[in-house]
Amino acid sequence: MRKGILEYCILSIISRGEIYASDIIGELKKARLLVVEGTLYPLLTRLKNNGLLSYAWKESTSGPPRKYYQITPAGLEVLGKLDTTWEELVFAVQTSMEGRKTSDTGQ
Amino acid sequence: MNRTIIININGIVFHIEEDAYEVLRSYMIDVKKHFGHTIDSHEIVGDIENRIAEMFNERIVQGKKEVITMEDVNDVIAQMGRVSDFETGEPQEAYDEASYDIPPTSGQRKLMRDPDDKVFGGVCSGLGHYFGIESRWIRLILVLLFVFGGTGLLLYIILWIVMPIARTRADRMAMRGEAPNLQNFKRSFQEEMEGLRTNFTGAEEGLRRGLDSAGNFFVKAFVVLAKVIGVLFIVGLCGGLVVLVISIVASFGFFGADADMAMFPLNVIEPDSRNPVLISALVVAVIPFVALVALIIRILFNRPAMGQYTGFILLAAWLVAAGFTTVYATRTINDFREESTVVEEQPLEKQPVYYLSRNDLTVIRLQNDSLDRASRIRHRATIRNRNILEWQSRMRMRIVKVDSLQSPSVTYEYMARGATYELAAERAGKIDYHFQQQGDSLIFDSHFNIAAQELMRDQQLYLKLNIPVGTKLIIDRELRRQISDLPLNQCEANYGYTDGNIPDKTEWIMTESGLKCGIAPPAPAVEESPGAVDTVRADSVIVDTAATNP
Numbered sequence: 325m326r327k328g329i330l331e332y333c334i335l336s337i338i339s340r341g342e343i344y345a346s347d348i349i350g351e352l353k354k355a356r357l358l359v360v361e362g363t364l365y366p367l368l369t370r371l372k373n374n375g376l377l378s379y380a381w382k383e384s385t386s387g388p389p390r391k392y393y394q395i396t397p398a399g400l401e402v403l404g405k406l407d408t409t410w411e412e413l414v415f416a417v418q419t420s421m422e423g424r425k426t427s428d429t430g431q
Numbered sequence: 432m433n434r435t436i437i438i439n440i441n442g443i444v445f446h447i448e449e450d451a452y453e454v455l456r457s458y459m460i461d462v463k464k465h466f467g468h469t470i471d472s473h474e475i476v477g478d479i480e481n482r483i484a485e486m487f488n489e490r491i492v493q494g495k496k497e498v499i500t501m502e503d504v505n506d507v508i509a510q511m512g513r514v515s516d517f518e519t520g521e522p523q524e525a526y527d528e529a530s531y532d533i534p535p536t537s538g539q540r541k542l543m544r545d546p547d548d549k550v551f552g553g554v555c556s557g558l559g560h561y562f563g564i565e566s567r568w569i570r571l572i573l574v575l576l577f578v579f580g581g582t583g584l585l586l587y588i589i590l591w592i593v594m595p596i597a598r599t600r601a602d603r604m605a606m607r608g609e610a611p612n613l614q615n616f617k618r619s620f621q622e623e624m625e626g627l628r629t630n631f632t633g634a635e636e637g638l639r640r641g642l643d644s645a646g647n648f649f650v651k652a653f654v655v656l657a658k659v660i661g662v663l664f665i666v667g668l669c670g671g672l673v674v675l676v677i678s679i680v681a682s683f684g685f686f687g688a689d690a691d692m693a694m695f696p697l698n699v700i701e702p703d704s705r706n707p708v709l710i711s712a713l714v715v716a717v718i719p720f721v722a723l724v725a726l727i728i729r730i731l732f733n734r735p736a737m738g739q740y741t742g743f744i745l746l747a748a749w750l751v752a753a754g755f756t757t758v759y760a761t762r763t764i765n766d767f768r769e770e771s772t773v774v775e776e777q778p779l780e781k782q783p784v785y786y787l788s789r790n791d792l793t794v795i796r797l798q799n800d801s802l803d804r805a806s807r808i809r810h811r812a813t814i815r816n817r818n819i820l821e822w823q824s825r826m827r828m829r830i831v832k833v834d835s836l837q838s839p840s841v842t843y844e845y846m847a848r849g850a851t852y853e854l855a856a857e858r859a860g861k862i863d864y865h866f867q868q869q870g871d872s873l874i875f876d877s878h879f880n881i882a883a884q885e886l887m888r889d890q891q892l893y894l895k896l897n898i899p900v901g902t903k904l905i906i907d908r909e910l911r912r913q914i915s916d917l918p919l920n921q922c923e924a925n926y927g928y929t930d931g932n933i934p935d936k937t938e939w940i941m942t943e944s945g946l947k948c949g950i951a952p953p954a955p956a957v958e959e960s961p962g963a964v965d966t967v968r969a970d971s972v973i974v975d976t977a978a979t980n981p
Contacts, residue, residue: 348481
């Protein structure tokens with residue numbers, strides 16, 4: 325579940341535009357989703373292998389060349405589906421939570 | 432002063448201290464080993480190396496230094512995360528096999544325990560993979576085997592020892608019978624990726640799809656049937672539990688247990704500890720039932736019936752109760768260790784004939800003039816209930832021959848048990864029994880009494896009635912329960928049941944060869960020759976004396 329959400333978030337972050345791996349990490353850390361960086365790389369590779377992402381090497385002013393990730397049309401399509409599913413999920417959870425709250429106050 | 436080493440990460444050169452290099456090297460070996468099974472490992476490790484190089488670079492630029500130190504390496508590793516953190520960050524989620532197409536199999540499956548789908552050791556799920564059955568059915572069979580016969584537990588332990596655990600991805604694929612080739616490894620990855628989507632759509636749908644694709648109505652029917660049976664089983668277990676609790680509570684008089692009213696299992700226990708012992712025994716008996724119900728619910732419906740903490744609390748409660756019960760049981764058993772016998776002899780007034788009768792303490796006799804009838808009955812009943820248990824405190828007696836010149840007597844043998852011989856003897860001495868002689872009639876109480884505060888410690892009483900040869904005894908039929916080694920029935924048969932009733936009393940006589948029935952068996956046939964009767968009479972001395980008597 326958590327892993328799925330993590331991939332969903334990565335896709336969302338990348339869909340905003342071309343981005344560098346360590347910036348993705350920064351975003352994820354801000355969202356308190358990622359604990360260590362090592363977890364990110366296998367996920368990125370897998371998403372790339374599934375054709376949802378692509379990347380390009382770019383020269384860096386300080387240090388080695390960097391991989392910049394970009395979302396593919398296939399990735400956008402999956403992201404769209406995930407958005408719908410997520411909304412459904414949020415609706416489902418919220419609806420159940422409301423029921424819980426009213427039953428809590430009712431007691 | 433430290434030696435430095437020059438390393439090259441992705442085309443960038445770093446100076447690094449020797450010890451820091453060792454740490455970095457072992458970290459990278461760990462990382463490579465972790466991703467070593469996958470086809471993407473090269474790329475992933477490359478990304479990680481790249482990022483490390485970048486972080487080193489940042490540190491050199493910011494710190495205005497030239498050498499990477501131990502501190503830098505440790506910081507970078509902490510930021511990147513240990514290999515063990517990768518595992519927890521990316522758990523190998525157990526996925527529902529039903530939602531995937533049948534994987535290409537190598538035909539050869541390995542019997543291994545499945546760590547992704549386990550209740551205890553993953554034995555059942557491993558067996559399920561091996562035979563291609565859903566693991567819950569195997570669990571159910573094992574639980575039933577355990578409940579009816581107890582072989583399930585042993586079987587499980589043996590299988591647990593024998594079956595290796597499927598640690599690596601290759602092992603898990605071999606367990607499912609998938610060929611360990613590149614294509615399947617890739618598929619395995621894709622399944623994890625797919626898991627992301629199926630997780631949202633829900634496992635229930637996946638299961639339904641799997642069942643539909645099997646296109647088997649009978650499978651569904653079987654699942655429903657098994658669930659119904661499971662529910663019935665649980666209901667049965669709960670019923671058994673309720674009956675158990677009620678019977679314990681009812682038969683031991685759990686509520687407001689009156690010290691005066693203690694019955695057998697309770698009168699072994701000291702009055703003060705009766706309630707704690709009862710409660711702990713109840714807990715010891717009930718918790719396994721609850722655990723079994725929870726286990727069946729978990730297997731059948733794939734959802735835990737109780738929280739982890741509840742389980743721990745129940746386990747702890749059971750252990751405490753079992754410990755208490757064991758300690759108390761050991762103490763009580765210890766109190767039965769020594770047996771002591773106290774013997775007492777009482778002479779009898781000599782008479783040619785004794786009438787033996789019984790004073791039945793289990794019967795309440797009322798005086799005619801008693802005014803307060805009800806309270807009197809209640810008082811007597813309480814005393815009787817406290818002190819007399821028909822089978823536990825019954826007096827037993829034997830009739831023993833002594834020489835005709837010796838005087839008749841009664842020997843009492845009081846017996847009891849205790850932790851030491853002294854305690855046992857003291858307890859035996861407290862046995863209270865009444866016997867009285869009124870002229871030629873001997874009246875025996877049917878039972879002995881033990882004091883109200885006295886515990887049941889296997890108290891017994893044997894009476895020996897020492898009767899000189901030639902003495903006649905008229906024994907009341909009521910005493911047949913007390914005198915077990917006398918063939919009373921045979922003697923009664925000799926009376927012939929002329930009016931259809933069993934005689935109340937039988938006549939016996941003490942001879943040199945022991946106690947004999949005083950009445951001859953009825954003549955076999957009236958028409959028989961007198962000679963035949965004579966031979967019968969000549970055989971036995973008793974018959975002669977009996978014949979001359981009336």
